[in-house]
Amino acid sequence: MIGTHPGPLPVARTAPHSILSGTRLWKSGFLSRGEQHVLEDAVSPVRLVAPNIDLVREGDRADTLFIVTDGWACRYTTTRDGARQLPALLVAGDVANLDALMFDRLDYGVRTITHATIVALQQDRALALVAQHPGIARAFTWLGLVENAIQSKWMLSIGRRSALERLAHLLCELSVRLGAANDGESSFPFPLTQEQAGDALGLTSVHVNRMMQHLRIRGLIASANRLVTIRDQAKMRQIAGFDPRYLHIAPRDAQLAPP
Amino acid sequence: MIGTHPGPLPVARTAPHSILSGTRLWKSGFLSRGEQHVLEDAVSPVRLVAPNIDLVREGDRADTLFIVTDGWACRYTTTRDGARQLPALLVAGDVANLDALMFDRLDYGVRTITHATIVALQQDRALALVAQHPGIARAFTWLGLVENAIQSKWMLSIGRRSALERLAHLLCELSVRLGAANDGESSFPFPLTQEQAGDALGLTSVHVNRMMQHLRIRGLIASANRLVTIRDQAKMRQIAGFDPRYLHIAPRDAQLAPP
DNA sequence: CGGTTCGTTGAGGCCCATCAATCTATGTGG
DNA sequence: CCACATAGATTGATGGGCCTCAACGAACCG
Numbered sequence: 001m002i003g004t005h006p007g008p009l010p011v012a013r014t015a016p017h018s019i020l021s022g023t024r025l026w027k028s029g030f031l032s033r034g035e036q037h038v039l040e041d042a043v044s045p046v047r048l049v050a051p052n053i054d055l056v057r058e059g060d061r062a063d064t065l066f067i068v069t070d071g072w073a074c075r076y077t078t079t080r081d082g083a084r085q086l087p088a089l090l091v092a093g094d095v096a097n098l099d100a101l102m103f104d105r106l107d108y109g110v111r112t113i114t115h116a117t118i119v120a121l122q123q124d125r126a127l128a129l130v131a132q133h134p135g136i137a138r139a140f141t142w143l144g145l146v147e148n149a150i151q152s153k154w155m156l157s158i159g160r161r162s163a164l165e166r167l168a169h170l171l172c173e174l175s176v177r178l179g180a181a182n183d184g185e186s187s188f189p190f191p192l193t194q195e196q197a198g199d200a201l202g203l204t205s206v207h208v209n210r211m212m213q214h215l216r217i218r219g220l221i222a223s224a225n226r227l228v229t230i231r232d233q234a235k236m237r238q239i240a241g242f243d244p245r246y247l248h249i250a251p252r253d254a255q256l257a258p259p
Numbered sequence: 260m261i262g263t264h265p266g267p268l269p270v271a272r273t274a275p276h277s278i279l280s281g282t283r284l285w286k287s288g289f290l291s292r293g294e295q296h297v298l299e300d301a302v303s304p305v306r307l308v309a310p311n312i313d314l315v316r317e318g319d320r321a322d323t324l325f326i327v328t329d330g331w332a333c334r335y336t337t338t339r340d341g342a343r344q345l346p347a348l349l350v351a352g353d354v355a356n357l358d359a360l361m362f363d364r365l366d367y368g369v370r371t372i373t374h375a376t377i378v379a380l381q382q383d384r385a386l387a388l389v390a391q392h393p394g395i396a397r398a399f400t401w402l403g404l405v406e407n408a409i410q411s412k413w414m415l416s417i418g419r420r421s422a423l424e425r426l427a428h429l430l431c432e433l434s435v436r437l438g439a440a441n442d443g444e445s446s447f448p449f450p451l452t453q454e455q456a457g458d459a460l461g462l463t464s465v466h467v468n469r470m471m472q473h474l475r476i477r478g479l480i481a482s483a484n485r486l487v488t489i490r491d492q493a494k495m496r497q498i499a500g501f502d503p504r505y506l507h508i509a510p511r512d513a514q515l516a517p518p
Numbered sequence: 519c520g521g522t523t524c525g526t527t528g529a530g531g532c533c534c535a536t537c538a539a540t541c542t543a544t545g546t547g548g
Numbered sequence: 549c550c551a552c553a554t555a556g557a558t559t560g561a562t563g564g565g566c567c568t569c570a571a572c573g574a575a576c577c578g
Contacts, residue, residue, distance in 0.1 A: 077411055080500045083419040087411040099404045102397075107505040108411055137396055138361075144403040145358045151410045152336055152346040152367055159417045159461030160342040163534070193556065202418030207534055209558060241339045246366040422566070452524065466566055468526060519578100526573070533566085541558070548551090 019046060019069060019119060023093045024146075030139040039136060042129055043067070044120040055110040055118065056097060062106040063123045066096040071116030072191055076199070077108045086200040087151060089113075089192075091177060098144050101126055114191045146248045153246050158202040161241070166201045167211045168240035171221065175230055176244045187229035278305060278328060278378060282352045283405075289398040298395060301388055302326070303379040314355065314369040314377065321359040322382045327351060330375030331450055334367045335458070345459040346410060348372075348451075350436060357403050360385055373450045405507045412505050417461040420500070425460045426470045427499035430480065434489055435503045446488035 018040055020026055026036065046069065049055070055066050058078065073090040075097070087108060090096050096110045100123055112118075130137045150173075157166045171190075180186035194212070195205040203211075215221045220236055222229050230236050237243075277299055279285055285295065305328065308314070314325050317337065332349040334356070346367060349355050355369045359382055371377075389396045409432075416425045430449075439445035453471070454464035462470075474480045479495055481488050489495050496502075 075411070077415045079415065079419055085415040085418040087414050099408060102401050102404055103408075103507065105504070107408055107502075131393060134390060137400075141396075141400040141403060142361050144400060144407060145361055148403060148407055148410065149358060149362075149366055151407065151414065152334070155346050155410065155414055155417060155461075156336045156338065156344040158414060159344040160338055194558095195556080202414075204535060205557085206536085206559090210534095213558085243366075245364070248362065453526095454524080463567060464525085465527090465568085469566095472526085521578095522576085524573100524575075527571085529569090531566105531568080533564105535565090536563080537561090539559085541556100543556080544554085546551100546553080548549105 019043070020067070023067060023069065024095065024143055025067075025136075025139045027093070028139045028142050030135045030142060032133075032135050035133045035135045038129060038133060042121060042125045044122075047118045047120070049112050049116050049118050051112055051114050051116075053112045055112065056106055056108075058107065058109040060106060060109070062097060062100040062103055065098070065100045065121040065123065065126055066110060067119045067121065068092060068094050068096055069117045069119055072113040072189075073110060073116055073118075074113055074196070074200070075108045075110055084199045085202065086196070087154070088147065089174070089200060091174075095143055098140065098147065101130070101140060113196060149246050149248060163201070163203050163207055164211050164214060165240055166203070167197070167208065168215065168220075168236050169242050170197070170201060171215075171228060171230060172233075172237055172240050172242040172244075173247065174228075175233075176247055176249065180230075184233060185229055185231055186233060187227060189226060190223065190228040191226045278302070279326070282326060282328065283354065283402055284326075284395075284398045286352070287398040287401050289394045289401060291392075291394050294392045294394045297388060297392060301380060301384045303381075306377045306379070308371050308375050308377050310371055310373050310375075312371045314371065315359075315365055315367075317366065317368040319365060319368070321356060321362055321365040324357070324359045324380040324382065324385055325355040325369060326378045326380065327353050327355055328376045328378055331372040331448075332369060332375055332377075333372055333455070333459070334369055336367045343458045344461065345455070346413070347406065348433070348459060350433075354402055357399065357406065360389070360399060372455060408505050408507060422460070422462055422466055423470050423473055424499055425462070426456070426467065427474065427479075427495050428501050429456070429460060430474075430487060430489060431492075431496055431499050431501040431503075432506065433487075434492075435506055435508065439489075443492060444488055444490055445492060446486060448485060449482065449487040450485045 018036070020036070020040055020043065025031065025039070031039070055073070056062060058076075068090045070092045073096060074086045075088040075090065076084055076086050078084050090110075097106055099106055130140060157169050161169065174190065175186045175188055178188040180188040192200070193205070194208045197203075198205045198208045201208065212221075212223065216223065220230070220232050220239070222231060277295070279295070279299055279302065284290065284298070290298065314332070315321060317335075327349045329351045332355060333345045334347040334349070335343055335345050337343050349369075356365055358365055389399060416428050420428065433449065434445045434447055437447040439447040451459070452464070453467045456462075457464045457467045460467065471480075471482065475482065479489070479491055479498070481490060
């Protein structure tokens, strides 16, 4: 569904067809080859999940980490009166619920957006791996820190940017995270319902619709059957105030990973 | 300025007057006594900082972790046109910039709010400690995960709650984080300027002012010289939709910490 | 005591929510 | 293959929550 990531940075490849290559854990560059194998072995068989299925519900016990290997999912939180906010969009390669590593209860839910392939990792096994393999430990904490950085930027968007800027910022972010071309034009899948986009941006679906039109009419984007193409990267980033560094796509010392 | 935290949960005390006891790293319960000493030794001498001083500016190199041992500080981010959003408020015991552990550049700034006492930890020393001491590693990643959870809740507030609910939620959160009494009334220092509160909540200072009055007139809070008291916890939590579990004040296995 | 920061209050307006209707696309069963 | 159902996109009208601008009061401080 979502193509595998060719990846802008050439990561030392190991087993090219392993289920977890392409994962952010891998791309972090912290895993030795041995650790990669150990992790592959610890993980559950791949599971295919239909759209709009909860992997975890808000407040559920959390004895399993989920890794999204294909498709889209999201974390979601809700207020008592049913309003929904997505703290994170999860694309191929993302770990859905890092907290499950150390918490026994999640205060958010995880739900698929598209058809998705999911791999599970039991909490106790993950903890054991983290204790025994420094590279795995580092990869996990690195992921946590990156998520933190992304969330901070989302807060800035939701708290201080206009609806148009917010939407533009999200599209710029996804363009980079999905590894779409960074020059001139860039196309990437965007399977979100306008309602889901609104839940990510703190807006209503109606207003997302109007802002999308705004961007379309201005010739900044085009969109057709769940695919968005940014026609003018420079202008979009200008509107959004987007600077991709916060995504930490290239970790500080990916090249320095132990052999 | 801000009192030391007696702490609602009885943590196994070690050196009672050590500079880092009272810190969330300590309270995490993951540090063995030896690790506590090692950490104490690795840390810079205490530094007193005046209000409104940047410890790190946005985009600065980040070779130092800062731990707030007394007073208040905040992380801040800004848009190109100067709007400010605080992704986090930092009170006594918080680590200001966990990311400095693995990133070489921060995409947010850290600034004091009140007079504060700060302790610094060099990145390379921190990394060495994390590599050698599993308890220290676990404490750091646990802290990162908790910060994640708090940020998610803030996003929900900013994205989906009304101004009144947002403010109420923040006050409820601070009441718990500061260890104020949880029954009936609870008083705690609130040194934020209304403008700073607005920057935390995604509001203007004017509107924060109006919402504070709203809460005051309804008899829900009282505030005088930088001190807030919540008069009716139950009703405040009701308004805010506040459930303290996301703060993870008591870590899952604090009691299980190695001796 | 003058300056500066912060809190308070008012008037006016805009951005986005709300409500509601229509249109389109996709799928389903007969 | 069509009738129908359903989910999602689109459009319009209306209103309100919060912002903006501006002025004034209050507290703090050298």
